[in-house]
Amino acid sequence: MSHDLIILGTGGVGSSALFHAAERGLSVLGLDRFPPAHDRGSSHGETRMIRQSYFENPAYVPLLRASYRLWDELVERTGEALFQRTGVAYFGRPEGGLLSGVQASSETHGIAIESVSADDFETRWPGFAKDDSHEVLFEPDAGYLRVEDCIAAYLREAVRLGAEHRHGETILGWEESGDGVEVRTDRGSYHADRLIVTAGCWASQLLPDLGVPLKLLRKHLHWFEVDESLYGEASGFPCFAHEFGSDCFYGFPSAGAGLKLAEHTGGDEIEDPLEASRELDPTDAERIEHYLARCFPQASRKRIRHEVCFYTNSPDEHYLVDRLPGSERVAFAAGLSGHGFKNASALGHALVDLVTGEKPIADVRFLGMERFG
Ligand SMILES: Cc1cc2nc3c(=O)[nH]c(=O)nc-3n(C[C@H](O)[C@H](O)[C@H](O)COP(=O)(O)OP(=O)(O)OC[C@H]3O[C@@H](n4cnc5c(N)ncnc54)[C@H](O)[C@@H]3O)c2cc1C
Known part of the structure; x- marks a missing residue:
């Protein structure tokens, strides 16, 4: 047939x-x-971030608008909570690629973002560390998909x-x-x-x-035990991304199963996804533990889950x-x-x-x- x-x-x-x-x-x-x-x-690995003030390139925004509409239709069709609008908080220096890119997409396409003041920040999300070198932007109509x-x-x-x-x-x-x-x-x-x-x-x-040429990168996902009243989605903790120079880390609030953290930059190049090691990598683990200690001081250091996943990068990403x-x-x-x-x-x-x-x-x-x- x-x-x-x-x-x-x-x-x-x-x-x-x-x-x-x-x-x-x-x-x-x-x-x-x-x-x-x-x-x-x-x-x-449970979650994928979804956001529209696209720091990678504002040209994605019309495609993102179509994606938002189609995900909402799938949610309506199935009645499942596939798309959680927790908002995304972006941390970085104003001149860095993350914040300037978010700002550029927001201005070009009229996407609502908020600049979060230092006072506001502490009452809103006491679980994040305050870092005076960083500014914070918040995109309310963003969040995660249950992949x-x-x-x-x-x-x-x-x-x-x-x-x-x-x-x-x-x-x-x-x-x-x-x-x-x-x-x-x-x-x-x-x-x-x-x-x-x-x-x-x-x-x-x-x-x-x-x-x-497509480059395969091995990426690690880590979940840490946390107090839900500080880091739980139900308490209003958002998805987040932090830029430190050329390094970028990100993560998701806990929905009862731990704070999920990962690094967007870095990763080992691999040949065959089915043969690649899926073990915890000591260098990656150390970088994530440093991120945890620096940005989430009240979270426990207890890793409760680890997974490996693969990026397939084009030459210009x-x-x-x-x-x-x-x-x-x-x-x-x-x-x-x-x-x-x-x-x-x-x-x-x-x-x-x-x-x-x-x-x-x-x-x-x-x-x-x-x-x-
Ligand atoms: C750690 C990590 C974090 C990420 N975070 C985000 C995020 O926050 N937000 C975001 O938007 N994106 C994120 N991404 C990227 C996103 O998850 C991927 O771009 C996307 O899921 C890839 O979808 P795909 O359909 O291309 O591949 P897949 O979903 O992997 O599908 C490919 C399918 O092809 C099948 N297949 C391939 N070859 C064969 C064969 N020979 N025979 C039979 N079947 C075959 C495979 O079995 C597989 O099911 C992340 C990715 C990773 C790894």
């Missing part, structure tokens, strides 16, 4: 593409090696709309033929008119002719979203560079738009292949 569309990889972006294709009435098949919301790739639950929800809703989802099946390769695309897996082969590749940290394997050069039938998202989940909802929609020839839900041309010549 042939399908209108096959999606290779049903993690963050692929699960959304499966849903949006099914919602449009396409006969669509999603394939993945692992069961939904697994912990082998880049979409696990595994979002993927599970998109897959479940897609299947309910008629999509086929097969997991436990490893994709070996694919090729374009005269009348469509042929996909080979360890279980068989499938034919479709069109193809979307959303393979996360395995993108280079399933897009061998991409011609853009911006996403790659496009049709495959020379092909009308194949579109892909790759190199999401450690900041892609918040946009998974709109990226999945935009990929279906690209392969069906419709106007994308948001302008993604700035994320195209052309910038790499």
Whole structure:
């Protein structure tokens, strides 16, 4: 049997593409090696930050607006608390990339942010250390997504709309033929008119002719035991990001299971995500403990959980979203560079738009292949 569309990889972006294709009435098949919301790739560890005053580049804001709308629709459809608007507090020097970038996106696109005064700061969030070298900006309409639950929800809703989802099946390769695309897996082969590749940290394997180098970085996530009255989401503690020179750390309030901290910068380069060590790394652990002691003085030093996850970085650390050069039938998202989940909802929609020839839900041309010549 042939399908209108096959999606290779049903993690963050692929699960959304499966849903949006099914919602449009396409006969669509999603394939993945692992069961939904697994912990082998880049979409696990409970939470992902979502924010609109995008310090990375204001050009993402229209895509973010579409993503916010689509996440809200998924919440409404499922009745699940997938998107928690805790707000995000940004700490740094005014001239640093974080605060100046937040300010620039906010001004360009009219996104509400607040400058938090020193007096206000202490009464609002007594759990943070006060650092006179830092200024604080707060984005109220921001927060986090429950990453595994979002993927599970998109897959479940897609299947309910008629999509086929097969997991436990490893994709070996694919090729374009005269009348469509042929996909080979360890279980068989499938034919479709069109193809979307959303393979996360395995993108280079399933897009061998991409011609853009993607770098894989191992990242560590740490959870520490804390007093919920100081660091709990219920007490009003927000998501946060701290910039110290060229280093950037971030984290999430506790929802009963610990304060989650991680470093956005740094990370060891790895070759194969399935072979990479998942042990606690002493250098990373020490840097996080230093961050904990410096910025959260009233938190305990007791680590209660640790996980490893992978970034797939493009050369300029911006996403790659496009049709495959020379092909009308194949579109892909790759190199999401450690900041892609918040946009998974709109990226999945935009990929279906690209392969069906419709106007994308948001302008993604700035994320195209052309910038790499
Ligand atoms: C520690 C960490 C923190 C992050 N924090 C944030 C954040 O706060 N906010 C944010 O927006 N983003 C964040 N990100 C980035 C974000 O999580 C990723 O960009 C996004 O989840 C990647 O989605 P994806 O669909 O590209 O990959 P994945 O969700 O990993 O999906 C790829 C899928 O393809 C499948 N696959 C690949 N190859 C094959 C094959 N040969 N056969 C079968 N199946 C295959 C895999 O099994 C997998 O399910 C973070 C990432 C990490 C690692």
